[in-house]
Amino acid sequence: DARTFVCQVGVGSQDVAENRTDLRVYKIPETPEILAYSGGISVQSSEIPEIARCVSRNSFPPPSITWHKNEEQLQPDEKTVKVLATVTRESSGLYTVSSTLFAHVAREDANSLYHCTVHHWVRGQRRSVDSQRVNVTVFYPMQHVRLWVMPSSALVKEGDDVKLVCEADGNPPPVFSFYKRELEDNWQDLSSLVDSNSGVLNLPNVNKNSSGLYRCQTLDLDDMTQMEKDVELVVNWKPRIVAISSPLYVRQDEVVNLTCKAIAFPRPSVHWNINGTAHEYVENQHIASNLTVRVSHDLLRAGAMCRVSNALGVSEKHIQLLDQKTPESKGVIIVAIIVCILVVAVLGSVIYFLHKKGKIPCGRAGKQDM
Structure with missing residues (x-):
């Protein structure tokens, strides 16, 4: 029915006048359908990849379609953005218009939203209808790897359940492997204790032997790139006295050295229940205290007490002094x-x-x- 109509008026056979009018028929299109590409799109793709397809159905006259990313209209060019459109006239006389967007993507496009807009005419006025917003999966190589302890390494104590969390900023996520440094810079493979896709190493009921340097190694299966990150796990534990100079044979009025050796983390403090001159020596998590005293009758009878403490607990041991004949x-x-x-x-x-x-x-x- 969209055509030009002519009206003719005549008087006799010679005076004929006419006028024309155009009848325009408009059919508002249905809400456009948009379908994002279902596979992953690599930022390293050499060809311009497909992003999404937009279809507008049952309109008259045929509408036009534009594309937008993050609410900004995309302008086609030969190198980065291409749009392929097709127009189909159905048997009803209405039109179906399809438009496919091709565009290169960057890492930032992992959060970008795309939509299409259908532009049509109603009574001489241009109208537009937007599609839903869609997101596409963007594949990009990792650039950074993070490895941290949960809970915070400064708060880990014996008996805690600890997690080492490894995170890489690539997509898809890489394969994760975990290692622990042993003696002579050898690394123990802990990959059997972790899901290679999760990036989480579980360490239940840790003890002082769990302390050490841990390494997370990542492998990007797309370009086989490897990256790694280290973290130090420090397990805090309450003191344990591992050696004392007891029993100790002494003579009254003799000057002797009393020794108390303990292991703990954080570094403990050592206290004696008697007066004397104390000297402390620290090696790794071991601390040794030597107390120089003169043997009195009371000391010979009662002995001495070594007390080692830190924020996690206290350990005490008694040193027995035995009289040695001259x-x-x-x-x-x-x-x-x-x-x-x-x-x-x-x-x-x-x-x-x-x-x-x-x-x-x-x-x-x-x-x-x-």
């Missing part, structure tokens, strides 16, 4: 024993000599005389 007293005892032995030997010799001379009568002879 070398002089030992010598006197030895001499006395030797003298006793000599006296007995001399006395035995005298008795034997007198018996041989007959000075000492035997018991049986005496009985005969009686």
Whole structure:
């Protein structure tokens, strides 16, 4: 029905007048349908990839379609943006218009929203209808890797359940592997303890042996790029006294060194229950305290107490002091024993000599005389 109508008016056969009018028919299109590309789109694609397809149905006359990214209209060009449109006239006389957007993407487009707008005419006025907003999956290589301890490494104590979380900024996510440094810079593979796709290493019920340097290694399966990140796990534990100088043999008034060695983290403080001159030595998580004291009667009787403490607990142990006899007293005892032995030997010799001379009568002879 969209055509030009002519009206003619005539008087007789010679005077004829006419006028024309155009009848325009408008059919508002349906809400446009938009379908985003279902696969991933790589930022490294050499060809301009497809982003989405937009379809406008049942309109008259045929509408036009424009594309927008983050509410800004995209302008076609040969290198970055292309639009392919097709117009189909249905049997009803109405039009279906399809438009496909091709465009290069960047990392930032992972959060971009695309939509199409259908422009049509109604009574001489241009109208427009927007489609829904869609997002596409963007594939891009990783540039950074993060590795951290949950909960915070400064708060980890023995018995806690700890997670090491590794995160890479690539998409799709890379394959994760975990390692722990051992002696001589050897690395223990912990990948069997983790889901390679999750990037989370679970360490339940940690102890002091769990402390150390951990490494997360990532592998991008798209371009086989590897990256890695290290983190130090420090497990805090309450003190344990591992060595003391007990029992200790001493002499009264002697100057001696009392030793107390403990292991803990954070570094503990060492206290003695007696006065003296203390010296501390630290090696790794070991701390040793040497206390120089003069042995008194009370110290010899009661001994000494070593007390080691930090924010997680306290450990105490008693040092026993035993009286050690002086070398002089030992010598006197030895001499006395030797003298006793000599006296007995001399006395035995005298008795034997007198018996041989007959000075000492035997018991049986005496009985005969009686």
